[in-house]
Amino acid sequence: MTLGDHLRELRNRLIKAVGAILLVTVVAAFFYKQLIAFLIDPLPGCTPGQVADAATAGHCGLIAINGLLSPFTLALKVSITAGVVVASPVWLYQLWAFVAPGLYRSERKYTLAVIAVGVPLFLSGAAVTYWLLPTTARVLISFTPDSATNLLPVDDFLNLATRMVLVFGLSFELPLLLVLLNLGGVVSARRMTGWWRAMIMGITVFAAVATPSTDPLSMLLLAAPIALLYLLACAVAGLNDLRRRRTRGAENYEDLQTADEPPAGPTHPA
Template sequence: MATDTRQADEDHRRFARFRPPQAGEGGTMSLLDHIRELRYRIIVSFIAVVITSSVAFVFYRPLVEIVMHPYQQASLAIKAKNPTASLQVVNTGVVAPFVLNMRVAIVAGLIAACPIWLYQVWAFIVPGLLVNEKKWALRFLGSAIPLFLLGSVLGYWVLPKGIALMLNFTPHGMGITNLLDMNAFLALEIRVILLFGVSFLLPVVLVLLNLIHVLSSAQLKAARKWSIFGFFCLGAFVNPSGDPISMCALAIPLSVMYVIAEWICRSNERKRSTDNMGIDKSEFDIQID
C-alpha cells in the first residue's frame, strides 16, 4: 500500500508540469503560479491550433476555394459593370504556393480552435471570480464562440464588395489588367475576417471586465458616444474599401452590442448589490442575536 502511494505521488509530481496550478482559498494565487498558469493556457491553445491547422492542411484545396470565393464574387461584380475588365490573381515566387497553403491552414486552424483558446482565456480569469460569477463560464463560451464566428462571416461577406468597389476605379477601355498577388490578397482577407471576428467579442470583453470589477456600467454609459464614434472609425479602417455600407456593416452591430453589454453590466451590478445587501443584513441580524 505504501509503495502504491509513493508511486502515485511520484506520478503526480512527474505530470504536475502538464497541469495548471491550483488556486487557493478565495481564488488566490502567487505571482509565480499566475505565470505558470498563463504558460499552461498558452501552450494548450498553441497545441490546439497546431492540431486543427494540421488537419486543415490536409484539406487545403477546398479551403483555398473558400478563400478564392470573395475574389470570384468581386470579379463577377466588376465584369457586370465593365465586361472588358481584366482581373487576374498570380503567385509570385517558387515557394508562394506552399506559403499560401500554410497560411490558409493556420487561419482555418485558428478559427476551428476558437472554442479551446476562448475557454483558456476564461479559465485563466475564473480563479479570481466569486462562486456565483463562475457560473458565467458557460454563458461566456456560449456567446463568445458564435459572436466570433458571426463577425468572421460578416467580414467574409463584406470583403468582395470592398474589392469590387476599389477595382471599379480602373479606367475602362484602356487594356489595363489588374494583377492581384495571391499572398497579399490572402493577407488582406485574413486581416478583415479576424478583425471582424475579434471586434464582435467586444461585448463579451466588456461584461468580463465588469465581472472582475475593472469596468462599471456608469463608465460604459459615459463613454458610449465616443465608443460609437470609434466603431465607425474602426469600420472605415478595417474594411478594404472604406465605403459606407461596409463601414456600417461593422459599426452598427458593434454599437448595438455595446448598448446590450452596458445593459447586462448594469443588471449584474444591481444583482451584485442586492446579494451584498442580503449578506450584510444577515450578518447584522446574527450580531444582534
C-alpha cells in the same frame, strides 16, 4: 495566488490555446486548396485560373502566384486562419479559465455561457467578413479604368481576406471582454456607459481602418454591429451590477439580524 503562480497559470493556458490552434492548423493544411477556393468564391467577375480578356474589361482576373515560396506561405496563412477560427472554443475557454479563479463561486457558473456566447461572436465576425468581401471587391475593382483589366494576384486577395477574418472575428469579442472585466470587478456598468462617446468614435475609426474599401457602406456594416454589441454588453453589465448590489444588501441584512439576536447561553433559574 502569488505573481509567480499567476504567470505559470498564464503560461499553461497559453500553451493549451496555442496547441489547439496548431493542431487544427495541421489538419487544415491538408485541405488548404479547398479553403482557398472557398475564400476566392465571393469575388465578383473573377474565375480562378482565368484572366479576363478585352470583352470583359473592367472585371478582374486571377493570376498565378509569383515566387517560389509564395504558395507555401499562402497555404500556411490560410491554414493558421482556419486554426484560429475552428479552435476558438478552446482558446476562449482558456481565456475564461484564467480569469475565473478571481471570481466568486456563484459567478464561475457562467463558464458555459461565456463559451456559448464567445464562439458565435467570433464566428459571426468571420461570417460578416465573408459577406462583405463581394461588396469590398466590387468597390475596389470599380476604380479600374474602362479600357483595362484588373489582374488580381491570388496571394494579395487571400492576405486581405485572412486578415479581415481575424480582425472582424476579434473585434466582435469586444462585448465579451467588457462583460468579463465587469464580472471580475475591474470595471462597472456606469463606467462602461460613461465611455460611450469615446467607444463609438473608436469603433468608427477602427471600422474605417479595418475595411480596405473607401466606401462608407462597408465601414457602417462593420461599425454598426460592434456598436450594438457594446451597448448590449453595457446592459448585461448593468444587470450584473444590480444583482451584486441586491446580493450584498441581503448579506448585510442577514448580518444585522444575527447581530440583533441575543447570545445563546445557559439559563439560570430565578
